[in-house]
Amino acid sequence: MLGFILSKMQMLLFATGIFVVALMFLNFVSGIELKNITSSTLELNAQLISGQLATDSFCSLQSSTIPEFFNYGLTNNRLYYELTFSRVNFGDYKKLILSINEYGKEGIIDARSVNVMGDIFLINPSFIASSDPITQEIFDNDKISLYPRQALKGQAIAPPNAFVALKEIKSNNLSLYIIPCTTLSKSYSSSDDTTYYTNNCEENVLKVGCYLLKKEKGNPNQNDLLGQCFSISRGVVQEDYYVSKTNFSWKDCIEQGYAS
Numbered sequence: 001m002l003g004f005i006l007s008k009m010q011m012l013l014f015a016t017g018i019f020v021v022a023l024m025f026l027n028f029v030s031g032i033e034l035k036n037i038t039s040s041t042l043e044l045n046a047q048l049i050s051g052q053l054a055t056d057s058f059c060s061l062q063s064s065t066i067p068e069f070f071n072y073g074l075t076n077n078r079l080y081y082e083l084t085f086s087r088v089n090f091g092d093y094k095k096l097i098l099s100i101n102e103y104g105k106e107g108i109i110d111a112r113s114v115n116v117m118g119d120i121f122l123i124n125p126s127f128i129a130s131s132d133p134i135t136q137e138i139f140d141n142d143k144i145s146l147y148p149r150q151a152l153k154g155q156a157i158a159p160p161n162a163f164v165a166l167k168e169i170k171s172n173n174l175s176l177y178i179i180p181c182t183t184l185s186k187s188y189s190s191s192d193d194t195t196y197y198t199n200n201c202e203e204n205v206l207k208v209g210c211y212l213l214k215k216e217k218g219n220p221n222q223n224d225l226l227g228q229c230f231s232i233s234r235g236v237v238q239e240d241y242y243v244s245k246t247n248f249s250w251k252d253c254i255e256q257g258y259a260s
Contacts, residue, residue: 038081041070052166059228062164083099084097085178096120118173133258144180161184206248214259
């Protein structure tokens, strides 16, 4: 009888051991898959930014959309995450660090860096949920995070699930702007007989352009134009005709509510 009980206990311990080993292997495989997914996302966006910096033009911009969450593992786990941009000074140049961490947790899952021989401006995504003009506190940060899972708390706006990487060379000085935006919200505004239709990423580039014009001029005239890199094409409906408008002015900034 005792031998039978011991035999059953050995079988139970063996089965438990097999289950534990299988569980450890599953977690190991899932961890590798998650690492590959985050690595691919970071590499794609780091190359997009590097590509803008490498162009010969004085102005270059490209937008990128990030997924709401990552699916991984045999059980189709979901990772809700933050994509963080950080700038670090290294003498004559700066590094832009892109990193991914699980939302609400400190540990970094993976990271990439991009060398920037100029200035880096990280725009805080909180301005997406505000109709107020951009301020210095929003415009210039050492670190920002995009959480594409949900809208900013208490704000009826789509989440920041995208960003624009914009390069500007002005007076031989290079500047890289990371401008958060959302692809899930379309916006429009009207002034007199003109209606402007734009996606949020285009709109936010114009908002930053209005802020920079105000910063440069102090008290701009209505006919002062946005910087060349920020006066992007934008769809305009006027008298039932659809045209593409560029050369945005301080007057446009005022009419659209982008001016302080």
